[in-house]
Amino acid sequence: MANSTSLCRWRYITCDSAGHLSELNLGGARLNGTLDELDFSAFPHMEKLTLSRNDLHGTIPAGIGNLTSLVVLRIFDNPSLRGAIPRTIGQLKHLVVLELDGLGLGGSLPGEIGNLTSLENLNLNLVVLTGSIPPTIGMLVKLRVLDLENNNLTGIIPVEIGNMTELQYMHFQDNYLEGSLPGTISRLINLQELGVSGNQLGGHIVLEFGNSSLLNTVDIAKNNFSGMFPPSICVGGALKFLDARYNGFTGIRHRTFRNCTTLRYVDFTANNIVAELRVCFSDHPKWLTTMAFSQNQLYGTLQTDRREDLLCNLTNLSLLDLSNNALHGDLPKCFWDLPNLGLMDLSSNSFSGVIPFSRTCQVKLKYLLLANNHFRGTFRLGLKKCINLTTLDLGGNDFSGTIPSWASMSLPKLNFLRLSSNMFDGIIPHEILQFRRLRVLDLSKNKLTGPVPDDFTNFTAMAQEQESTGITYADPDFSEKRIHIVWKNVNYAYSLRIRAVAGIDLSGNSLSREIPNGLTTLLGLRYLNLSGNHLSGCIPEDIGNLVLLESLDLSENQLSGEIPPSLAALKSISVLNLSSNGLSGRIPTGSQLQVLDDPSIYSNNPGLCGFPLEDCINSSIAAQAETSLDEDRETMWVYCFVAAGFIFGFWLYWGIFMFRSKTWRCAFYQYVDDMQAKVTKKIYSFISRFQADGSK
Known part of the structure; x- marks a missing residue:
């Protein structure tokens, strides 16, 4: 049948000039079945076989080794294919491309893989391989692409990897590899991309690392590398992307990035780097666009000894994250003039002084995080010009004065506003309820007085359940940025990308009068904290309307009357605190309320009775x-x-x-x-x- 002229006319078949079947392309043909009955020996001249994007199940038969003329084999995106890669794969001596991505295979990578000496592309991504990488892989001296990411590989990266001198792309991300990077990696003079993130690799990285003049991408994040970061990283001068976050690097040598003239992204988040800030940045060219050094031990200021502003020449800077370090001093005024800055996170340092603002605020600035420093002064009028801000976090500083009424009109795109743990006073302006996109409002631990505003009709983002929403930003780190908020009495990492949480925290102030009924219209609320105020009157009867509410804290107020029966309708409630009020009567019962059996959540309410407190006396008796x-x-x-x-x-x-x-x-x-x-x-x-x- 292979020589049949009529067979060569089929849609999925290509024949050579002699009428031999040379290519079978059934990609996306919606096949449903197994390969067990296929007689591979019937196609001795087949050079290309594509079975991708189907619903094949069973195993890859050992008979596939009979396709001795095969040059290209693609069987990706068939997750129901099980079993192991057959050892007969080593018989395909002419194979140049082997792609088995997205299968349900198990077992180890057979040592016979080393027999494929003509192989240039080896893609085994997301195949659930186990065991170690066989040393015979070093025999693939013509290999250019090696992709073994998203498997369960263990053991070390074999030193024989250094024999693959033609290698351009090496991806081992998200496995369980351990040990150190072999020193032979310095022989890979054609390497362009190195990806080993998400493993258990450790130790020091060899000093010759980065010898390739073509190396442009290095992803070594989420490992256990330690010691000084190798100064040879930019020897080739082509590096564009460097991700070294979540490791244990302790230092960066001066002028390490001197030759990084093309570097656009650098991330050292969550290491143990002890260095002065200028050591990390003073040699960076003005076209570096993303800098992330949070959770280290950087010290110093953002200015040089000559009082010249550091980093202010980086006109293409789009992301700056220096949070959780030991930096101090004032902020340079030039930050607000950086035309491409989209995110600036300087939180959890020791910066001080009044935040300087220029006459403009660049339209690309969307995320401004300055929490947990020593900034002082009032809510800066300069923020009025940052019309595209979506996240503003000024919590944990020494800001004072009143909350401006212009905030909602000038910052219409805000969805996260935190002013907690400052010294803001006066009333909560009624205009603050004009934020249509706001999902999180945190004004806790200030000196606010007066009533809680009542008209929440414009809080449309909180009036309905929130869905996960992506962000239109190219930088990988940007999509993973988290802000820690107190939710359910613990720290919760609020994602700038997901934003599914909606909540209000007004606790720790001196607010008075009744809880406004308008709060019960915010059906998307997941947490509400009004504790530690002087609120009086009754709990709103319609509190049960907040069906998504997971955390409710009304403790330490002067509330009276009975707990509304509708509280039992809160099916998602997992944290509740009504203690230290003047509540009375029977505690409502409900399936979820019965789970909350800690009596302290109702304590210091002398008139309350019922589970989990003492039972009430029957009234008729x-x-x-x-x-x-x-x-x-x-x-x-x-x-x-x-x-x-x-x-x-x-x-x-x-x-x-x-x-x-x-x-x-x-x-x-x-x-x-x-x-x-x-x-x-x-x-x-x-x-x-x-x-x-x-x-x-």
Whole structure:
């Protein structure tokens, strides 16, 4: 059949000039079945076989080794194909391209892979391979692309890797490889991309690292590399992308980046680098666009000894993240003039002074994070010009004054606003409720007074459930940026990319009056914290409308009345605190409320009862008992006074006859009066004790 002229006319088949079937391309043909019955020996002249994007299942048969003329083999995107890569794969001596991406294969990479000495492209991405990389892989001296990422590979990277001198792209990301980068990697003089992130590699990186004059991408993030970062990284002068975050590097040598004339992205987030800031940046050219050095131990200022502003010549800088370091001093004014700056995160340092603003704020600035420093002054008027801001975090500083009423009109795109832990005072301006896109509002731990504004009709982003929304930004680190907020009483990493959380935190102020009913219209709220204020009145009856609410804290206020029954409708509530108020009555019951069995969440409310506190006394039984007790009291009083009257009459009658002398009669009557007073006092004392016992 292979020589059949009619077969060569089929849509998926290509034949050579001799009429031999040379290519079978069934990519995306919606095949559903196995390869077990396919007689591969019937196609001795086949050079290309493509079975990608189908629904094949079963295994790759050992018979595939009979396609001895095969040059290209592509069977990617068939996740139901199982089993191991057959060892007979080593018989395909003419194979140049082998792509088995996105399969459900298991087992190890067979050592016979080294027999494919003509191979130039080896793609085994997302195949769930186990075991180690066989040393025979070093026999693939013609290989240009080696992609083994997203598997379960273990062991070390074999030193034989250095024999593959034609290699241009080496991707081992997201495996379980350990050990160090072999020194032989310096032989790969044609290497353009090196990706080993997401493994367990460690130790020092060899000093010859970066010998290739073509090396433009290095991704070594999320490993355990330590020591000084290799100064040879830019020897070739072609490096554009460097991701070294989440390692244990301790230092960067001066002028390490001197030859990095093309570097556009550098990320050393979460290392242990101890260095002065200028060591990291002073040799960077003005076209570096992304800098991320957060969570290190950088020190120094953003200015040189000559008071010249550092970094201000980087006119193409789009992302600057220096958060969680030990930097100090004032901010240079030139930051606001950087035309391409989209994100600036200087939070958790020791910066101080008044934030300087120029006459302009560049339109690309969307994320401004200055939290946990020592900045002072008022809410800067210069922010009024940053009309495209979506995230503003000024929490944990020494800002004071009032919250401006112009904020919602001048910053209409804000979806995250945090001014917590400052010294803002005055009332919450009613205009702050005009933020239509706002998802997180945190004004906690300030000195705000007055009522909580009531009209939330313009808070449209909080009025409905939030969906995950991506961001239109090219830098990889930007999409992973997190802001830590207090949610459910713990730190929560709020993603700038996902933004699915909606919440309001006004705790720790001096707000007064009632909780506004308008809050119950914000159906997208997931957390609400009004604790530590002077709020009074009742909890809104419609609190149960907030069906997505997961955390509610109304503690330490002056709330009164009963807990609304609608609270039981909060099916998602997992954190609740109503303690230290004046609430009374029975605690509502509900399936989710029954899970919250910690009595402290209702403590210091003397009038509350019911689970998880002491059970309430049944009202009808109590009323009957009180009625019966009243009747018993009346009967007791009648009996006591009748007895007292009888005794008094008896002694009075006999006293007339017994004492004829006036003096004796007077003495007798005085004695009777005294006795009557004592008896009455005893009866009154007895009745009082009876009443006290009955009320218990």
